Amino acid sequence: xxxxxxxxxxxxxxxxxxxxxxxxxxxxxxxxxxxxxxxxxxxxxxxxxxxxxxxxxxxxxxxxxxxxxxxxxxxxxxxxxxxxxxxxxxxxxxxxxxxxxxxxxxxxxxxxxxxxxxxxxxxxxxxxxxxxxxxxxxxxxxxxxxxxxxxxxxxxxxxxxxxxxxxxxxxxxxxxxxxxxxxxxxxxxxxxxxxxxxxxxxxxxxxxxxxxxxxxxxxxxxxxxxxxxxxxxxxxxxxxxxxxxxxxxxxxxxxxxxxxxxxxxxxxxxxxxxxxxxxxxxxxxxxxxxxxxxxxxxxxxxxxxxxxxxxxxxxxxxxxxxxxxxxxxxxxxxxxxxxxxxxxxxxxxxxxxxxxx
Amino acid sequence: xxxxxxxxxxxxxxxxxxxxxxxxxxxxxxxxxxxxxxxxxxxxxxxxxxxxxxxxxxxxxxxxxxxxxxxxxxxxxxxxxxxxxxxxxxxxxxxxxxxxxxxxxxxxxxxxxxxxxxxxxxxxxxxxxxxxxxxxxxxxxxxxxxxxxxxxxxxxxxxxxxxxxxxxxxxxxxxxxxxxxxxxxxxxxxxxxxxxxxxxxxxxxxxxxxxxxxxxxxxxxxxxxxxxxxxxxxxxxxxxxxxxxxxxxxxxxxxxxxxxxxxxxxxxxxxxxxxxxxxxxxxxxxxxxxxxxxxxxxxxxxxxxxxxxxxxxxxxxxxxxxxxxxxxxxxxxxxxxxxxxxxxxxxxxxxxxx
Numbered sequence: 001x002x003x004x005x006x007x008x009x010x011x012x013x014x015x016x017x018x019x020x021x022x023x024x025x026x027x028x029x030x031x032x033x034x035x036x037x038x039x040x041x042x043x044x045x046x047x048x049x050x051x052x053x054x055x056x057x058x059x060x061x062x063x064x065x066x067x068x069x070x071x072x073x074x075x076x077x078x079x080x081x082x083x084x085x086x087x088x089x090x091x092x093x094x095x096x097x098x099x100x101x102x103x104x105x106x107x108x109x110x111x112x113x114x115x116x117x118x119x120x121x122x123x124x125x126x127x128x129x130x131x132x133x134x135x136x137x138x139x140x141x142x143x144x145x146x147x148x149x150x151x152x153x154x155x156x157x158x159x160x161x162x163x164x165x166x167x168x169x170x171x172x173x174x175x176x177x178x179x180x181x182x183x184x185x186x187x188x189x190x191x192x193x194x195x196x197x198x199x200x201x202x203x204x205x206x207x208x209x210x211x212x213x214x215x216x217x218x219x220x221x222x223x224x225x226x227x228x229x230x231x232x233x234x235x236x237x238x239x240x241x242x243x244x245x246x247x248x249x250x251x252x253x254x255x256x257x258x259x260x261x262x263x264x265x266x267x268x269x270x271x272x273x274x275x276x277x278x279x280x281x282x283x284x285x286x287x288x289x290x291x292x293x294x295x296x297x298x299x300x301x302x303x304x305x306x307x308x309x310x311x312x313x314x315x316x317x318x319x320x321x322x323x324x325x326x327x328x329x330x331x332x333x334x335x336x337x338x339x340x341x342x343x344x345x346x347x348x349x350x351x352x353x354x355x356x357x
Numbered sequence: 358x359x360x361x362x363x364x365x366x367x368x369x370x371x372x373x374x375x376x377x378x379x380x381x382x383x384x385x386x387x388x389x390x391x392x393x394x395x396x397x398x399x400x401x402x403x404x405x406x407x408x409x410x411x412x413x414x415x416x417x418x419x420x421x422x423x424x425x426x427x428x429x430x431x432x433x434x435x436x437x438x439x440x441x442x443x444x445x446x447x448x449x450x451x452x453x454x455x456x457x458x459x460x461x462x463x464x465x466x467x468x469x470x471x472x473x474x475x476x477x478x479x480x481x482x483x484x485x486x487x488x489x490x491x492x493x494x495x496x497x498x499x500x501x502x503x504x505x506x507x508x509x510x511x512x513x514x515x516x517x518x519x520x521x522x523x524x525x526x527x528x529x530x531x532x533x534x535x536x537x538x539x540x541x542x543x544x545x546x547x548x549x550x551x552x553x554x555x556x557x558x559x560x561x562x563x564x565x566x567x568x569x570x571x572x573x574x575x576x577x578x579x580x581x582x583x584x585x586x587x588x589x590x591x592x593x594x595x596x597x598x599x600x601x602x603x604x605x606x607x608x609x610x611x612x613x614x615x616x617x618x619x620x621x622x623x624x625x626x627x628x629x630x631x632x633x634x635x636x637x638x639x640x641x642x643x644x645x646x647x648x649x650x651x652x653x654x655x656x657x658x659x660x661x662x663x664x665x666x667x668x669x670x671x672x673x674x675x676x677x678x679x680x681x682x683x684x685x686x687x688x689x690x691x692x693x694x695x696x697x698x699x700x701x702x703x704x705x706x707x708x709x710x711x
Contacts, residue, residue, distance in 0.1 A: 177696040184692030206543040336540035340533040
């Protein structure tokens with residue numbers, strides 16, 4: 001921290017500083033690429049594992065063969081109809097939650113500001129559970145109602161928090177308020193309903209990929225094909241926003257517009273993921289902090305957050321299927337049980353984790 | 358520290374501060390007025406309900422009940438326990454929320470958010486599924502135990518590391534713990550339909566669920582928790598300046614935190630025993646109290662203790678009449694209605710800082 005002793009001249013110091021910055025940046029970039037590659041490799045490995053292991057264990061060669069169009073009818077059914085859509089959906093859901101959480105936490109500069117904590121997921125849950133239990137909605141319409149719920153909740157939170165702009169802490173507080181109100185609606189509707197229906201809703205609320213098929217995959221893939229490029233576009237405003245509102249405005253960023261675009265994308269991402277798999281706990285909350293810790297000093301590290309989220313959900317869903325014999329746990333139970341202790345570990349070890357975004 | 362030697366008679370108008378600072382008589386009068394409102398809420402809670410009780414039965418029902426008269430029977434058997442439950446749970450939640458927010462210096466601190474309710478829930482669920490308890494008097498004590506263990510876990514994790522239990526770490530540890538415990542609750546309940554059926558009603562929070570004996574059993578705990586909470590006023594004031602300043606002022610920060618944790622666990626556990634996990638009261642009431650009193654915890658505490666039962670009783674009354682012929686549980690009302698004043702508060706202040 002202390003400056004060098006006054007031996008070197010001004011020019012030397014400047015040159016040394018430039019070299020130092022370049023070196024640090026180079027190291028950071030190399031690390032960023034290495035980590036991304038490692039995450040990708042791990043995700044592919046997890047993907048292969050979840051395709052080949054199940055009630056019927058299939059050698060990986062046969063899996064690849066089946067994927068390329070070979071294999072017998074049985075293996076085609078198991079791999080292409082049962083395991084592939086589920087594994088792909090796990091990847092997409094995880095990536096969407098990870099990306100969404102990363103954007104929320106960075107834009108609002110608050111580690112608590114992930115969509116599962118500030119009422120976005122609660123909005124999706126409240127609308128979906130009400131639609132399912134009171135109006136017997138199912139299938140694609142149910143997914144659409146979950147998406148609509150998350151967007152409505154996001155819009156309501158944004159508008160309620162608006163006061164000559166949206167400050168991070170106010171939005172988090174408003175979001176928590178809205179979220180608590182909405183969760184009570186969920187509990188009330190569940191207590192009023194028939195126990196079998198309520199149990200079904202409870203299963204969805206835990207976040208589950210059980211029984212998911214291509215029917216859920218294609219809408220999700222289509223939505224992500226639209227949302228990910230939009231988020232990448234909006235993310236140009238992210239770096240200036242991280243410096244704080246005044247500095248960002250000084251740099252010529254339209255603070256409110258940029259923030260609205262980013263939060264809109266992140267809300268929609270959380271919404272489609274919730275629609276596909278239910279509010280899978282903790283992925284949005286924990287993926288970005290893990291990613292930032294893997295690539296320190298690289299800002300929001302959104303691609304890493306998305307990859308981390310995908311890997312997390314893949315592994316968690318694999319564990320949910322095979323951890324306990326004869327019991328199919330919902331993936332959300334596992335993401336929370338493996339995700340939260342990791343965050344606790346980070347908290348216990350790090351000094352400044354959570355002090356910023 | 359200048360001005361600390363001034364006596365009451367010499368007190369000059371204090372320097373304008375960012376927060377409202379009202380004089381002691383005004384605050385005392387305000388507290389009296391709040392008590393008056395609380396009394397009105399109690400009367401309303403006795404008089405209004407989904408059952409048909411004529412108003413002339415209310416007073417005899419309280420003081421000189423003739424249990425052959427249906428109205429007086431309802432007052433004696435239903436409305437009095439219900440009102441007492443509201444008073445007990447409300448006072449406990451208000452104080453617990455205030456102590457929590459003060460010690461964590463965190464405007465979001467709330468039994469729900471710091472994982473304490475989740476701890477109570479998971480313990481209740483375990484006692485229902487593993488030990489086969491079906492009656493509230495049996496499983497509520499497990500809720501107490503669960504709240505204690507969760508608080509210990511959150512505080513323990515939050516205080517690991519070099520800086521000790523900083524506000525952000527406590528809040529994060531609480532959120533993480535709540536997530537894990539909620540997941541475990543889900544995992545257990547998803548395997549067992551009967552337990553889920555019981556749990557979904559317990560989870561809502563209601564003032565009608567407990568018998569009078571339970572209220573008697575819990576009262577001493579609430580009394581102890583209240584005494585502890587009030588004894589913390591000066592420490593919370595010092596802690597609100599930050600740990601270093603508090604230490605500089607001669608406070609033993611670690612000990613103040615331990616006493617706070619004890620008070621919070623006792624009060625939250627007792628409130629959960631009385632009414633189930635009720636969200637929002639502990640979060641919203643301290644903010645409302647601070648809005649009236651300014652930052653001095655010696656005043657925030659009594660105000661919270663009076664305002665919270667008002668909120669709970671009014672919410673319960675609303676729940677009785679809002680959806681006839683049935684009733685809506687008070688926990689649903691506090692959360693659904695409570696978020697409106699809460700959001701108003703959040704918007705009104707520039708930032709709800711402590």
